[in-house]
Amino acid sequence: DAGVIQSPRHEVTEMGQEVTLRCKPISGHNSLFWYRQTMMRGLELLIYFNNNVPIDDSGMPEDRFSAKMPNASFSTLKIQPSEPRDSAVYFCASSLTSGYTFGSGTRLTVV
Amino acid sequence: QKEVEQNSGPLSVPEGAIASLNCTYSDRVSQSFFWYRQYSGKSPELIMSIYSNGDKEDGRFTAQLNKASQYVSLLIRDSQPSDSATYLCAVNSKAGNNRKLIWGLGTSLAVNP
Numbered sequence: 579d580a581g582v583i584q585s586p587r588h589e590v591t592e593m594g595q596e597v598t599l600r601c602k603p604i605s606g607h608n609s610l611f612w613y614r615q616t617m618m619r620g621l622e623l624l625i626y627f628n629n630n631v632p633i634d635d636s637g638m639p640e641d642r643f644s645a646k647m648p649n650a651s652f653s654t655l656k657i658q659p660s661e662p663r664d665s666a667v668y669f670c671a672s673s674l675t676s677g678y679t680f681g682s683g684t685r686l687t688v689v
Numbered sequence: 690q691k692e693v694e695q696n697s698g699p700l701s702v703p704e705g706a707i708a709s710l711n712c713t714y715s716d717r718v719s720q721s722f723f724w725y726r727q728y729s730g731k732s733p734e735l736i737m738s739i740y741s742n743g744d745k746e747d748g749r750f751t752a753q754l755n756k757a758s759q760y761v762s763l764l765i766r767d768s769q770p771s772d773s774a775t776y777l778c779a780v781n782s783k784a785g786n787n788r789k790l791i792w793g794l795g796t797s798l799a800v801n802p
Contacts, residue, residue, distance in 0.1 A: 609788050620794040621733070621777070634789055669732055673788060676721050676781070680732035 580604075582681035584670050590687045596658040599684045602651055603672030611678060612645055612655050613669040621669075627653065660688045693780050695793035703801050708765040710796050712778030715759070721781040722754055722761045727795065728774045737763060768800040 583602040591597055603610045611626040625635040627647045635645070642661070647653040657664055665688050671678035692715045702708045710724075721740055725733035739745045739752040739761065751764040761780075765772055775795040781788070 611788075621792045623789060626789060628788065677723055677735045677738050678733075678790070680734070683732050 582670055582672050582679055584668075584681035584684050586684055587682060588685045588687075590689065591660055593661055593688055594659040595688075596656065597660045597664075597686060597688075599655040599668050599670075599686070601653045601655070601670030601681060603653070603670070604674075604679055605651065607672035607674045607679075608650075609673040610647060610653050611671040611673070612653070613671065613680075615667045615669060615683075624655070657686075660686075662688045664688050693778055693791050693793040695776075695778050695796045697794060698797035699799050700796055701799045701801060702768050704768060704770060706768050706800075708768045708772065708798055708800070710763040710765075710776050710778075710798065711760060712762065712780075712793055713760045714778075714780045714791070716780065716782050716791070717756075717759065719756075719759075719780045719782045722752070723779040723781075723790065724750075724752060724761075724763045725777040725779060726774045727777060733777055765798075768798075770800050770802050773798055773800050 585600045609628050612624040614622045623637045625638055625645045626633055630647045645655045667683045667685050669680050669683045671680045694713045724737040726736050727733040737750055737752040739754045742754050742756055745752045749766045753762045775797050777795045778793040779790040781790050
């Protein structure tokens with residue numbers, strides 16, 4: 579099992595640019611989660627999907643953030659336009675029953 | 690606001706000692722409890738889950754749950770330098786079919802050789 583796969587591992591972009599983060603969950607897992615982690619705020623849930631349907635997006639900071647899950651094996655998190663305060667590590671996680679398996683994360687730096 | 694509280698640490702223990710990590714939660718209907726370990730620069734990994742009051746042991750790790758007092762703890766016996774990491778407590782209320790976890794900010798553990 580390859581685990582949860584995220585890309586890219588690192589992203590450096592200029593303020594105002596569009597950023598797209600990608601995630602492939604573990605095959606057979608029916609829930610997918612996008613998290614953001616910073617030193618100050620810890621792990622923050624942005625959005626989660628169950629069977630490809632968004633269930634809770636209350637953590638999405640603002641309209642600049644959007645997420646899609648077109649099928650069971652792929653999800654994207656998009657930030658447009660990006661701002662320096664978006665700099666953080668973004669994790670994708672998937673789950674079947676209880677407990678999550680996290681991907682390696684994408685370290686985003688917006689300059 | 691549902692909350693999960695952990696001491697930020699750092700908790701420092703000598704090699705071979707027992708490390709005790711604690712977590713309290715505010716939502717009384719919480720049903721599932723998890724401990725994750727996160728090494729610096731890495732992603733969280735699940736090390737223990739517990740659902741019923743009492744103790745659950747897995748190797749050197751023991752999770753303890755007390756729903757009446759709303760706390761969950763993690764004991765690490767015979768601590769090793771490789772246990773040095775941040776330990777995250779997470780709680781799920783499973784209200785309806787909600788799979789959302791509420792996370793603590795983590796406790797940093799340092800095991801000194």
